[in-house]
Amino acid sequence: MSTVLRIDNLTLDIRGTDQVTPILRGVNLAVEAGTVQGLAGESGSGKSITGLTVIGLEPPTAITSGTVWLGETELMSITGSRLNAIRGRRIGMVFQDPSTSLHPQLTIGSQLTDHLRYHLRLSKAEARERAAESLSRVGIQGGMPVLERYPHEFSGGQRQRIAIAIALACSPDLLIADEPTTALDVTVQAGVLALIRQLVDDLGLAVLFITHDLGVMSSIADRVAIMRNGEVVEEGSRSRIFNDPQHPYTHSLLASLPGAKGGLQTREDLAAIGLRDEEATG
Numbered sequence: 001m002s003t004v005l006r007i008d009n010l011t012l013d014i015r016g017t018d019q020v021t022p023i024l025r026g027v028n029l030a031v032e033a034g035t036v037q038g039l040a041g042e043s044g045s046g047k048s049i050t051g052l053t054v055i056g057l058e059p060p061t062a063i064t065s066g067t068v069w070l071g072e073t074e075l076m077s078i079t080g081s082r083l084n085a086i087r088g089r090r091i092g093m094v095f096q097d098p099s100t101s102l103h104p105q106l107t108i109g110s111q112l113t114d115h116l117r118y119h120l121r122l123s124k125a126e127a128r129e130r131a132a133e134s135l136s137r138v139g140i141q142g143g144m145p146v147l148e149r150y151p152h153e154f155s156g157g158q159r160q161r162i163a164i165a166i167a168l169a170c171s172p173d174l175l176i177a178d179e180p181t182t183a184l185d186v187t188v189q190a191g192v193l194a195l196i197r198q199l200v201d202d203l204g205l206a207v208l209f210i211t212h213d214l215g216v217m218s219s220i221a222d223r224v225a226i227m228r229n230g231e232v233v234e235e236g237s238r239s240r241i242f243n244d245p246q247h248p249y250t251h252s253l254l255a256s257l258p259g260a261k262g263g264l265q266t267r268e269d270l271a272a273i274g275l276r277d278e279e280a281t282g
């Protein structure tokens with residue numbers, strides 16, 4: 001298996017007027033091709049900042065150290081147009097709110113084709129062709145006419161699928177998904193998770209999947225990293241993390257799940273977070 005993303009000893013401090021606040025305290029994390037690496041942990045632990053720093057969108061007042069490798073490219077040392085060329089092309093991003101990625105006043109076709117033409121230098125006709133293909137891959141059918149529609153003409157779940165289509169249009173190696181299903185209702189959420197899983201299995205995509213929801217985590221992630229106070233305190237296969245957590249913080253996180261009083265002991269506990277029994281024994 002090949003490592004698509006490797007974060008080594010990433011630290012980030014926020015410089016204030018009279019103090020410096022440590023936010024990331026030496027994060028280590030790797031994401032392999034064809035797998036979903038989950039990143040979980042309590043609110044404020046630094047999950048989103050980790051994802052944003054990988055794509056060079058950390059707060060302007062941040063001071064960072066450490067290395068972030070995307071294949072053979074070290075991302076922390078590059079800036080400007082070289083970074084722009086990588087962001088969106090080799091790394092796709094999806095956030096909780098699809099309107100972060102979708103402009104309300106532009107048709108979805110023009111957003112997709114602008115993106116494709118900027119990164120891949122396609123002709124207008126080629127870009128439209130590829131835009132329709134990208135949409136159909138995420139389950140937005142309708143061919144060319146669908147390109148003329150505006151974001152508000154789609155449901156929330158469809159908008160998130162469109163955001164995923166844009167993120168994946170240039171066939172990136174890595175998708176960073178930060179709470180991509182948190183704003184969706186449960187059935188729509190399941191559809192988007194199944195879509196991401198299918199893209200990972202079909203395209204060999206590597207996904208860094210950030211969520212505070214361990215139920216969602218257990219249904220999508222191959223491996224899980226648990227973050228607390230700016231550090232990854234534990235990392236392992238999904239079944240190992242859910243079935244045999246080593247760190248006391250992971251224990252308390254799992255024990256706080258509904259239906260899992262005192263930890264994930266029984267078949268019912270596992271079912272409550274969507275983990276099947278046979279997976280938990282591996």
Ligand SMILES: Nc1ncnc2c1ncn2[C@@H]1O[C@H](COP(=O)(O)OP(=O)(O)OP(=O)(O)O)[C@@H](O)[C@H]1O
Pocket residue numbers: 014023041042043044045046047048049050059212
């Ligand atoms: N732009 C910013 N300027 C200053 N501090 C920030 C900024 N963005 C985030 N922080 C701080 O960094 C820490 C980590 O925030 P982050 O958004 O990464 O948390 P998170 O783990 O994603 O939480 P949640 O589950 O609520 O999304 C928090 O203490 C937050 O207040």
Ligand SMILES: [Mg+2]
Pocket residue numbers: 047048049
């Ligand atoms: Mg966050």
